[in-house]
Amino acid sequence: MSHQILLPKENTSIPCTGAQTILECTLAAGIKHIHACGGFGKCSTCRIAVNEGLEYCSERNECEQEIATQLNFPQQVRLACQTKINGDVNIRRLISDQIDMKIVNQQFADESGTSLGSEKNVTIVFTDIENYTPFVEQFPPYDVVHVLNRYLMIMNQVVKEHQGFISDVAGDGILAVFGNDSETENSVMAAVMALNEMQQKLHEFNEYLKLNYQSSFKIRAGIHYGPVIMGPFDTGFMKKLAVIGDNVNMASRIESANKDFGTTTLLSMDAYTMVKDRYPDLKCHKTTLKGKTGEFDLFEMPLK
Numbered sequence: 564m565s566h567q568i569l570l571p572k573e574n575t576s577i578p579c580t581g582a583q584t585i586l587e588c589t590l591a592a593g594i595k596h597i598h599a600c601g602g603f604g605k606c607s608t609c610r611i612a613v614n615e616g617l618e619y620c621s622e623r624n625e626c627e628q629e630i631a632t633q634l635n636f637p638q639q640v641r642l643a644c645q646t647k648i649n650g651d652v653n654i655r656r657l658i659s660d661q662i663d664m665k666i667v668n669q670q671f672a673d674e675s676g677t678s679l680g681s682e683k684n685v686t687i688v689f690t691d692i693e694n695y696t697p698f699v700e701q702f703p704p705y706d707v708v709h710v711l712n713r714y715l716m717i718m719n720q721v722v723k724e725h726q727g728f729i730s731d732v733a734g735d736g737i738l739a740v741f742g743n744d745s746e747t748e749n750s751v752m753a754a755v756m757a758l759n760e761m762q763q764k765l766h767e768f769n770e771y772l773k774l775n776y777q778s779s780f781k782i783r784a785g786i787h788y789g790p791v792i793m794g795p796f797d798t799g800f801m802k803k804l805a806v807i808g809d810n811v812n813m814a815s816r817i818e819s820a821n822k823d824f825g826t827t828t829l830l831s832m833d834a835y836t837m838v839k840d841r842y843p844d845l846k847c848h849k850t851t852l853k854g855k856t857g858e859f860d861l862f863e864m865p866l867k
Contacts, residue, residue, distance in 0.1 A: 586643035602644035619650030685742040686750035689818035692735040693781035725757035751837035785818030816852040
């Protein structure tokens, strides 16, 4: 019996029998489906994402499972050279040119367990400095860079001590992530504790600012909990563990809402649920968020 493989990117569909692998079918149809190892399940360059019909795909064999484990494949990512089908499927080829091939080679050299990226529930924290712009306008660039580097070095140490990591920095803004490790039982609580210590370190930092620049900083933060795609971002010049997804944007919007309420730290409902037993009486602010539909309950966290 022949089934259909739908390839939306190529705007075509091709037949495939149960005796053929997906790779054999695409090659027979004249599609330039990269398969560097010759279709023996050794390189992953024929990898595909199964958009629909995963239930009609054969189970991973030992060869495919070894690669899937090494590169941390989600269930819908399969090796076309090892996968057969018993029903119609919709697929997308993931490797299509030499740049993709270079990325694959880097992934095989990565032993972090996040080579391809995976979905994970984590706590996302956005922070920024409330009165940073006036400071930048007042002092020479050298002083601004020096102060910012000192600030980031101190805050990065605090985040690390609470089993988090800084995924990104944009000017005075920090994107920190908690819960990526296996030891943290409550990543929202870890984030709150980190922010408490960041506030304490900020008091010390402000003594330095007052002495040298007659200035002081305040920190605003937004905390959200939810699933993100986590994986390596590597251009050859810059490498980091990145978090991607709408929940990252949500945390950013929550941080910005502090300006509307005159608060310093706000938690989403999803984050507050994780610490509600510890903080049962937090003040709730109802608001809309830029780019989001409807109203949201944000909870004001008093930091020490």
